[in-house]
Amino acid sequence: MTKGRTLLALLLPLFALATACSPSGKQADEKIVDIAGIVSPKDGKNEFVGGIARIQEDGWLDAELAKKGWNARWVPVPASVGGPVVNEGFAARTIDMANYGDLPSVIAMAGGVDLRLVVPSRSSTNIYLAVGKDSTARTLRDLKGKRIALHRGRPWEAGFARYVQSQGLKLDDFKIINVNAVAGQAALTSGKVDAIVLIQAEAYVLQDKGLARILWSTANAPESWKMVAGSFARKEFLDAHPDIVQTVVTAFVRQAYWSSQEKNRDTVLSWGTLGGTPLAAVVKDTDNNPLPWRQRFSPLPSPAIQEHFDFVSDYAFRTGLTRKKVDVSKLIDRRYVDQATKDLKLEGWWTDPKN
Structure with missing residues (x-):
């Protein structure tokens, strides 16, 4: 009985994801971009973590997508299951984009999912x-x-x-x-x-x-x-709907700009307290980041991020986590971030690490 309950507990998130994103749940004329993100428990409910919550609250993305006849559907993924569930969604084509981490994305690509990292994160999680x-x-x-x-x-x-x-x-x-x-x-x-x-x-x-x-x-x-996360898109979806991916990327860059302003620092720190984590512990971890506050939220790719993925790809293959070594040389696609910073007149706000 215990083994059965354990298996059910592991499968439930997958069932929830499949139900939430099932093509049969869409009307034929519906245009929806499904975006997965990590959620954390709060007051008996699961809430999206950090930047995604800010994007939802801001409302800009919904308004811009509506102009194109599209909607964003946010797919909640509990932190306890994270990457494996996102990878299931990518493989089944029930999600189009996702905010998650480095090693799971490499595992997904090794399994045949062609991904692009369209919004890297320099927050460099410790x-x-x-x-x-x-x-x-x-x-x-x-x-x-x-x-x-x-x-x-x-x-x-x-x-x-x-x-x-x-x-x-x-x-x-x-x-x-x-x-x-x-x-x-x-x-x-x-x-x-x-x-x-x-x-x-x-x-x-x-x-x-x-x-x-x-x-x-x-x-x-x-x-x-350090751990690297960011916004990934299925290349198939990206090639079919580059304008929609651009709109989503621009929303994430808007959020990064908001978070990178010192006046919003306390709010950003409070995001780490979801799930009951004491603020004092969040502050201690935050103080362990040598990057200036503004640069922590830079969506501009850095050589360190590419080096990190090179190592992750090699490590996953050497240790048997993947059956083949993934070519990550073209994983990072900065075109959308560059266009977003231009459209938002944010050129120069972040130091471009390529220079």
């Missing part, structure tokens, strides 16, 4: 390695042979693997326990694992409660080590 509160470990080598909770196939895996590699080690040197962040944190605090890989403020929440200690993070690591 990755953390935390150990139990009573752990004597002071370096990664002290954990050799120990149990580390790591949700495999998720964006933070590649960044952690890069750190492991830099220390002359490999993931096989540890007992990797493949569980999601929630189960992993419970395992750490109960002593069932020795360490856990987390992102953003999660590690600070545990540390501030005296339940864990942060051993390492990407705070001072090269930008290319």
Whole structure:
């Protein structure tokens, strides 16, 4: 019975996604762009995280799409299932665009989904390695042979693997326990694992409660080590409806501009508290980003982002996460961001990292 309930729990999000996006649910003359995004629980409901919520509140995208006879349909994806569910939607062509992370997108492309990264994110999400509160470990080598909770196939895996590699080690040197962040944190605090890989403020929440200690993070690591997310589009949809993709991209660039203004900093920080994360932990994680506030929201591709995807593609193939090495040399398509910054008269607002 327990196994059956577990399987059902895993399949429900897929059923929900398929139902929400099913072509049979559209009228023949409906023109809808389906955009998937991560949601977080709040007051018993799931709410879209950060920038997507701002775009919905702003209303500009809905108005511009309506002029073209189109509508945006936002597909909620719980953070606990994230990339795999988005990839199912891309493969089934039930979603057209999605905001999600690096490693899942490479896995999707290896499975035959032709994607383009149309709005890169330089927010450079930090990755953390935390150990139990009573752990004597002071370096990664002290954990050799120990149990580390790591949700495999998720964006933070590649960044952690890069750190492991830099220390002359490999993931096989540890007992990797493949569980999601929630189960992993419970395992750490109960002593069932020795360490856990987390992102953003999660590690600070545990540390501030005296339940864990942060051993390492990407705070001072090269930008290319950090988790990268952004807005991806199916190339098939992009080729068929470039004007619609441009409209969506422009909405995301508008949101990035809004977020990058210092006067909106407190609101942006509050987005990290969805799901009950204390603001103090969000601030600590935010302070670990060396980029100036404005540049954190730059949608302009940087060499570090391309380098990051080069590593992710190679890592996914070497470790068997993909059966072939994905060519990511043409993954980033900056034409839409360049047009958006021009249309919005934002040229020069962000420092172009290519110069």
